[in-house]
Amino acid sequence: MRITLFALALLIALSSQPPLLGASNNASPPEVLDTSAKILRADSNYYIVPYWPQPTKCLTSGGLGLTSIGQTCPLDVILVNDRYHGRLPLSFTPINPKKGVIRVDTDLNIKFAARTSCPHHSTAWTLEFFGSNKAPQWFVTTGGALGNPGWKTMYNWFKIEEYDGAYKLVHCPSFLPHKHLCQNVGVVVDRNGNKRLALTHVPLKVQFQKA
Numbered sequence: 001m002r003i004t005l006f007a008l009a010l011l012i013a014l015s016s017q018p019p020l021l022g023a024s025n026n027a028s029p030p031e032v033l034d035t036s037a038k039i040l041r042a043d044s045n046y047y048i049v050p051y052w053p054q055p056t057k058c059l060t061s062g063g064l065g066l067t068s069i070g071q072t073c074p075l076d077v078i079l080v081n082d083r084y085h086g087r088l089p090l091s092f093t094p095i096n097p098k099k100g101v102i103r104v105d106t107d108l109n110i111k112f113a114a115r116t117s118c119p120h121h122s123t124a125w126t127l128e129f130f131g132s133n134k135a136p137q138w139f140v141t142t143g144g145a146l147g148n149p150g151w152k153t154m155y156n157w158f159k160i161e162e163y164d165g166a167y168k169l170v171h172c173p174s175f176l177p178h179k180h181l182c183q184n185v186g187v188v189v190d191r192n193g194n195k196r197l198a199l200t201h202v203p204l205k206v207q208f209q210k211a
Contacts, residue, residue, distance in 0.1 A: 029103040032160050032167065034208045040102035045089035045113045045211040050079070050204065051166040063087030063209075066116060066123075066142065069194055073118035074143035077125065079187050079195040079204070088114045089211035093146055095157070095175075104167075107157045107174050109146045113211070118142075127155040127171065127199065138171075140185065140197035149175045158185065168203035 032040040040046065047063045065086040066075035080086035095107040102108065112123035126144030131137040144156035157173045172182035186200030197204070 029105045030162070032102045032104055032208065034210050036210065038210070040092065040208055042091070042093055042097070042100050042102060045091050047087055047089055047209040047211055048169075048206050049087075049209050051207045053165070064090065064197070066112065067194065068117075069190070069192075069196070074121040074141055075116055075118055075123075076194075077140040077142065077197040079197065088112050092160075095149055097147065102160065104160055104162055107149065107159060109144065109156055110158055110169075111144075111146065112142070116142075122146075124156060125158060137188065138183075138199040139188070140199075149173070151176070154181075163203060163205060166205050166207055168205060170203070171199055 034040055034046060035049075049063045062079065062081050063086075065078055065080040065088050067078050069076045089112070091111050091113045092102045093109040093111065094102060110125040114123065116123060121143045122145060123142050124144035124146055125140055125142060127138045128141045129136065129138055145153060146156075147153075149157065154173050154176060155171075157171070159170045159172055159174075160167050161170055169185035170182060171185060183199040184201065184203035185197055186202050186204045187195050188198040188200060189195055
């Protein structure tokens with residue numbers, strides 16, 4: 001009985017001790033993997049494609065592209081159905097540009113790695129407000145900037161998060177205190193049939209294919 005009580009007391013004492021020097025509970029988030037199960041890297045380009053649960057001919061169909069909606073420039077981000085026409089590769093730049101690996105739940109900039117019809121506008125993603133206070137809508141467009149996290153650049157930041165066996169994109173800047181700003185990136189079909197990327201309740205389930 002004494003041995004049992006001593007063991008219990010020892011267990012409680014050890015559990016109350018501070019962690020060993022060098023130990024850390026702040027483990028790095030998991031790496032994001034592409035369709036070949038390889039780690040996404042900041043120095044490579046990828047297609048963001050809709051997720052398909054089983055290998056099919058449509059596995060890499062579709063992707064994200066750019067189009068002009070309402071104004072010539074900057075261009076807006078849309079979902080395209082044809083992998084041969086319209087979809088464009090993208091690159092990811094983490095909030096710490098020295099980090100070469102792309103991880104989930106980490107602030108990053110997303111940029112199309114392609115020439116466009118708007119050479120004087122950046123192809124980096126940003127958010128633009130449309131609609132009214134009664135029916136607000138934020139769409140993903142281009143013309144954003146890379147780096148410099150803060151209030152002035154808050155609309156340029158996105159994250160990749162694990163979602164139902166795949167991934168989703170979210171707008172949720174970690175460097176800002178207001179978590180109510182966090183929303184999924186999904187698809188909204190406008191009156192002209194454009195499948196526009198926008199902040200929505202339902203996320204677009206995606207995967208990443210090496211370009």
